[in-house]
Amino acid sequence: MATVIDPLSEVLRSVRLTGGIFLDAQFTTPWCVRTNILAEDCAGFLVKPALLIAYHFVIAGGLLLSVDEEPTIEVRAGEIVLLPRNDVHTLASTSGLAPTSARSLIQPSADGGLARVLYGGGGEATHIVCGFLGSEETYNPLIAALPRVLKLDITEGVSRDWVEASVRYAASELTTGKLASSGLMSRLSETLFVEAMRQYSVTLTGQAGGWLKGVADPQIGRALAAIHHNIRSPWSTDSLAREASMSRSAFVDRFTALIGMPPIRYLTNWRLQTAKRRLRETRKTIAQIAEEVGYGSDEAFSRAFKRELGSTPSKWRDQQSVDERPAKR
Structure with missing residues (x-):
């Protein structure tokens, strides 16, 4: 079950x-x-x-x-x-x-x-x-x-x-x-x-918007739960549509209308947000973090990270360490 x-x-x-x-x-x-x-x-x-x-x-x-x-x-x-x-x-x-x-x-x-x-x-x-x-x-x-x-x-x-x-x-x-x-x-x-x-x-009623309205939707809510429960899974639009028991086109339309972005954009945002937290809070390698958040290689992860955040994961991590050092008096 x-x-x-x-x-x-x-x-x-x-x-x-x-x-x-x-x-x-x-x-x-x-x-x-x-x-x-x-x-x-x-x-x-x-x-x-x-x-x-x-x-x-x-x-x-x-x-x-x-x-x-x-x-x-x-x-x-x-x-x-x-x-x-x-x-x-x-x-x-x-x-x-x-x-x-x-x-x-x-x-x-x-x-x-x-x-x-x-x-x-x-x-x-x-x-x-x-x-x-x-x-x-x-x-x-x-x-x-x-x-x-x-x-x-x-x-x-x-x-x-x-x-x-x-x-x-x-x-x-x-x-x-x-x-x-x-x-x-x-x-x-x-x-x-x-x-x-x-x-x-x-x-919540039918007037509630954004992510919470997506959660309340029986089908889109299942797709959101799947993403957050298993971020490392190789999700695609088709596989998420199956989680929601919807056709691909109907799923994309409803997800975008409720959440405000297409499913894969949402997935990418959440993966990179999770990656940033792990870069900041752990000393795991870039390759380890890439695998944990669903990227097939550290190269693919680094490309996605730089495209969205303007910096490679390693440079971003180094900058966090610099920013968190106490200022000299």
């Missing part, structure tokens, strides 16, 4: 996110701030973040969050809101207030603990912790398909107790400067993201 592969689980397993909490904020009504995550907020977690997702966990009270023309979202205690595009956004106690730059209010910690914000008019209190999920990868089809704002209620779902306890513990430890390792932050961030994706996938 063939193993049933879930495409969402396959991509979630391959997403590499590192996270952290960088700010403890306490507001009293009335208050309104405007903010987003900067690369400097990720220092110690990511060397060169190419992708950043901001998130806020409301410990007590509540707030309104708005992003440009998007509808305002109310966020209550026990809820986490994620911004997959790291858009500049406004947090407020009520609508109609003029925002202050949150960055101008930050009080750095003197002992290496969590930076703080204490701001507002002295009324009802709201307590939040602000963090990020980040990656040095430039391409991920799942993240590219997400909406600009996602709200997660951690009072629901099987991970509720673990997530809430972990966020509160991490915030407490960071505030006092006790948390020396980023290991908990990474695991917590991954759990938050997976739980958010699970909740969001349940709400």
